[in-house]
Amino acid sequence: MKFSERVLNMQESPIRKLIPFAEKAKKAGKKVYHLNIGQPDLETPKEFFSTISNLPSKVIAYSHSAGIIELREAFSNYYKKMNIDFDPEDIIITTGGSEAIVFSLAAISDPNDEVIVIEPFYANYKGFAEMLNVKLLPVRAVPENGYAVPPTEEFEKVVTSKTKAIIFSNPSNPTGAVYTREELQRIVDFAKKHDLYIISDEVYKEFTFDGTKHVSIMEFEDKERFIVVDSISKRYSGCGMRIGVFATKNKELYSQVMKFAQSRLCSPVVEQYGTVGILNNISEEYMENVKKEYMKRRDIVYEELSKIEGLSFEKPKGSFYVSVKVPVDNTEEFIKFMLNDFDIDGETVMVAPLNGFYATEGAGLQELRIAYVLEPSKLRRACYILAEGIKAYNNK
Amino acid sequence: MKFSERVLNMQESPIRKLIPFAEKAKKAGKKVYHLNIGQPDLETPKEFFSTISNLPSKVIAYSHSAGIIELREAFSNYYKKMNIDFDPEDIIITTGGSEAIVFSLAAISDPNDEVIVIEPFYANYKGFAEMLNVKLLPVRAVPENGYAVPPTEEFEKVVTSKTKAIIFSNPSNPTGAVYTREELQRIVDFAKKHDLYIISDEVYKEFTFDGTKHVSIMEFEDKERFIVVDSISKRYSGCGMRIGVFATKNKELYSQVMKFAQSRLCSPVVEQYGTVGILNNISEEYMENVKKEYMKRRDIVYEELSKIEGLSFEKPKGSFYVSVKVPVDNTEEFIKFMLNDFDIDGETVMVAPLNGFYATEGAGLQELRIAYVLEPSKLRRACYILAEGIKAYNNK
Numbered sequence: 001m002k003f004s005e006r007v008l009n010m011q012e013s014p015i016r017k018l019i020p021f022a023e024k025a026k027k028a029g030k031k032v033y034h035l036n037i038g039q040p041d042l043e044t045p046k047e048f049f050s051t052i053s054n055l056p057s058k059v060i061a062y063s064h065s066a067g068i069i070e071l072r073e074a075f076s077n078y079y080k081k082m083n084i085d086f087d088p089e090d091i092i093i094t095t096g097g098s099e100a101i102v103f104s105l106a107a108i109s110d111p112n113d114e115v116i117v118i119e120p121f122y123a124n125y126k127g128f129a130e131m132l133n134v135k136l137l138p139v140r141a142v143p144e145n146g147y148a149v150p151p152t153e154e155f156e157k158v159v160t161s162k163t164k165a166i167i168f169s170n171p172s173n174p175t176g177a178v179y180t181r182e183e184l185q186r187i188v189d190f191a192k193k194h195d196l197y198i199i200s201d202e203v204y205k206e207f208t209f210d211g212t213k214h215v216s217i218m219e220f221e222d223k224e225r226f227i228v229v230d231s232i233s234k235r236y237s238g239c240g241m242r243i244g245v246f247a248t249k250n251k252e253l254y255s256q257v258m259k260f261a262q263s264r265l266c267s268p269v270v271e272q273y274g275t276v277g278i279l280n281n282i283s284e285e286y287m288e289n290v291k292k293e294y295m296k297r298r299d300i301v302y303e304e305l306s307k308i309e310g311l312s313f314e315k316p317k318g319s320f321y322v323s324v325k326v327p328v329d330n331t332e333e334f335i336k337f338m339l340n341d342f343d344i345d346g347e348t349v350m351v352a353p354l355n356g357f358y359a360t361e362g363a364g365l366q367e368l369r370i371a372y373v374l375e376p377s378k379l380r381r382a383c384y385i386l387a388e389g390i391k392a393y394n395n396k
Numbered sequence: 397m398k399f400s401e402r403v404l405n406m407q408e409s410p411i412r413k414l415i416p417f418a419e420k421a422k423k424a425g426k427k428v429y430h431l432n433i434g435q436p437d438l439e440t441p442k443e444f445f446s447t448i449s450n451l452p453s454k455v456i457a458y459s460h461s462a463g464i465i466e467l468r469e470a471f472s473n474y475y476k477k478m479n480i481d482f483d484p485e486d487i488i489i490t491t492g493g494s495e496a497i498v499f500s501l502a503a504i505s506d507p508n509d510e511v512i513v514i515e516p517f518y519a520n521y522k523g524f525a526e527m528l529n530v531k532l533l534p535v536r537a538v539p540e541n542g543y544a545v546p547p548t549e550e551f552e553k554v555v556t557s558k559t560k561a562i563i564f565s566n567p568s569n570p571t572g573a574v575y576t577r578e579e580l581q582r583i584v585d586f587a588k589k590h591d592l593y594i595i596s597d598e599v600y601k602e603f604t605f606d607g608t609k610h611v612s613i614m615e616f617e618d619k620e621r622f623i624v625v626d627s628i629s630k631r632y633s634g635c636g637m638r639i640g641v642f643a644t645k646n647k648e649l650y651s652q653v654m655k656f657a658q659s660r661l662c663s664p665v666v667e668q669y670g671t672v673g674i675l676n677n678i679s680e681e682y683m684e685n686v687k688k689e690y691m692k693r694r695d696i697v698y699e700e701l702s703k704i705e706g707l708s709f710e711k712p713k714g715s716f717y718v719s720v721k722v723p724v725d726n727t728e729e730f731i732k733f734m735l736n737d738f739d740i741d742g743e744t745v746m747v748a749p750l751n752g753f754y755a756t757e758g759a760g761l762q763e764l765r766i767a768y769v770l771e772p773s774k775l776r777r778a779c780y781i782l783a784e785g786i787k788a789y790n791n792k
Contacts, residue, residue: 001504001591001593001620001621001646001648001649002504003503003504003649003652004502004503004504004506004509004560005506006502006506007502007652007655008652010655010656010659011655012655012658013461013655013658013659016461016658017658037458039457039458040455041455042455043454043455044454044455044456048456049451052448052449055445058439058440059436059437059438059439059440059633060440060444060633060634060636060637061435061635061636062433062435062635062636063636065409065412095491095638095660095664096660096661098659098660098661099660102660106400106402106403106527107399107403108397108398108399108400109400110400110401110402110529111507111529113400124659124660124661127655127656127658128659131502131528131656131659132527132528133506133507133529164398164400195397197397224397225397237455238456239457239458239661240456240458240459240662240664240665240666241456241664241666242491242661242663242664242665250397252397253397253399256399256403256404257403259403259406259407259408259409259523260406260523260527262408262409262412262413263406263409263494263520263523263524263527264491264492264494264495264498264520265492265494265520265638266635266636266638267638268491268636268637268664268666268667269637269638270448270636270637270664270666270670271664271666271667
């Protein structure tokens with residue numbers, strides 16, 4: 001039996017494909033510190049649990065395909081508090097940010113059309129593009145300047161008549177970069193010049209440090225070309241809820257995307273209600289505390305990584321990742337080594353190889369991504385194990 | 397700003413696109429009996445609610461991309477009780493049956509490839525195919541013989557070298573047909589001859605009446621070409637849970653589809669646990685009672701429709717739909733009339749126009765689908781209003 005080209009061309013998730021090695025390590029009795037996946041260890045807000053224990057109906061029925069109105073209103077209020085002008089009828093509740101990206105790509109591009117992406121990028125963009133036969137045109141950001149938005153000339157080099165959009169995450173997964181107003185203005189100007197959509201993945205917008213303020217794409221003019229992708233996964237430690245947002249002021253685009261939304265009926269209803277419970281009841285301190293916690297962790301990782309010789313990276317300003325160039329020949333092989341052949345007192349570390357976050361063949365082979373989603377003492381220990389692992393890998 | 401051809405080509409859901417007319421009717425003070433959508437009115441099992449009120453973790457974290465092992469085990473046990481041999485590692489938990497169909501189509505077909513479909517079919521197959529640029533080749537089933545599987549010659553007429561699979565639902569949404577072992581054997585033989593996959597949507601497999609036994613595709617030889625799509629939406633009145641199943645004994649296909657599953661991370665976790673609660677604890681009588689209830693409803697609808705002159709239909713053997721040819725020129729216009737311009741004592745009925753369930757242009761214009769998902773007295777009343785509506789529409 002044959003398979004489609006699109007699935008054969010698809011890479012395995014760089015975040016998840018080495019999990020069998022981790023499972024083997026655990027079976028062998030090792031403890032593995034998971035810094036490979038952005039799965040926070042913080043507790044999901046209690047408002048979620050209390051809401052889903054008291055659902056308003058005895059039938060878990062389909063919801064409106066755009067999501068229950070209570071949730072769209074709650075998100076609208078949330079955005080308006082941040083001066084982002086989304087009304088409930090600008091919002092479609094999606095099954096995770098993932099589905100919002102799939103819907104966006106499918107609504108604006110046909111097979112063989114192109115979408116510009118700032119690389120390294122959230123690895124699954126590549127998977128979604130493969131599934132839809134959309135070609136990603138990478139424009140490279142580099143560790144040396146903290147993975148800032150590349151010069152406009154680099155965008156001009158790749159754009160063609162088949163290019164439909166630019167996609168990026170800001171704050172950035174995997175780099176931790178937070179784009180400035182000036183950087184974003186350059187992207188907006190470029191998009192306008194070439195009549196492109198901008199898909200702004202703002203999932204990490206509340207995760208900014210050192211007084212850095214996240215600038216939403218919605219703060220710029222020319223709103224009909226903007227799509228905002230959002231998710232509560234990281235913000236409220238609810239990755240398993242699969243509650244995301246597709247939002248746009250472009251009414252016609254909204255109607256088109258609703259056709260996709262209707263075809264899959266609705267997003268999970270229990271979690272929709274639970275998210276209403278969170279958004280309408282959570283204290284303002286909650287997110288402040290979460291931010292403080294991640295900033296503390298960021299500082300620890302930065303401090304510990306700074307002790308390791310030969311790394312290239314900048315102090316990340318946002319999200320909860322840092323991408324690092326390390327002195328090994330191939331980070332995927334290095335990670336396998338860490339899981340198969342290395343431990344300190346029975347403990348080892350799993351990180352994500354950055355190669356899979358690039359569309360350019362062979363790029364990022366010496367880079368890796370660390371998700372600082374563990375508590376401080378564990379993070380320190382994990383960084384120490386990582387440093388010793390690099391030495392051992394290069395001495396083997 | 398432009399949109400993709402694929403979204404422009406996509407029809408709106410025939411089940412949902414007339415909802416604005418229903419909303420308008422309700423605003424005008426009318427009561428609307430909804431027979432348009434397969435949303436059961438039965439209560440979701442209490443085991444679901446008790447399970448989600450006592451989740452095992454304080455963090456709603458990502459699950460395994462194939463679904464939590466407890467749920468895959470529970471489904472495996474469920475299938476094995478029915479002599480369907482699926483192990484936990486043959487199963488991927490999907491976000492509704494919808495996602496299982498998208499994954500199936502994407503893994504076996506590229507843009508411009510073809511999939512044969514028995515029409516009329518579950519309308520959203522068309523939407524998923526449009527999103528993925530897969531062409532549906534319809535083979536027509538007809539109301540005169542209860543929408544049975546068409547003769548093999550009809551399949552031979554449409555198959556080409558670009559055809560990759562056959563998809564159908566059995567029991568059938570929208571027709572209520574349940575395919576016999578002989579009919580299925582013909583499909584299997586045809587698929588073998590042309591080396592096609594078979595995507596068997598068995599969502600309604602527990603809804604069979606009058607002693608009719610559902611025959612799963614898994615009862616046939618040549619299992620490497622079979623994909624089973626399943627969902628708990630209808631079975632446990634949990635449409636909003638979005639818990640579906642992709643299952644296959646084809647290990648290589650399973651690995652390929654896992655790439656799609658990993659890219660979207662996981663299915664909703666609260667509902668995964670809730671479904672474990674149902675599958676592991678529900679009594680055997682539950683489904684018996686559900687079946688009895690729907691058979692009673694089927695009988696009422698059959699009895700009431702038999703009173704109306706000029707209809708063409710057969711007593712459905714399964715699912716909870718019946719497709720009917722009615723003496724009106726255009727059922728979509730008729731439904732709009734029912735919502736806009738007709739009522740009896742302030743009450744009217746909404747059904748689904750069958751045209752949208754066909755891939756053949758202009759087919760099914762005189763047919764409609766009734767979902768018998770309301771309690772008996774409401775069903776009788778709705779059928780009466782429908783009968784009077786047909787008269788009034790033709791007299792206007």
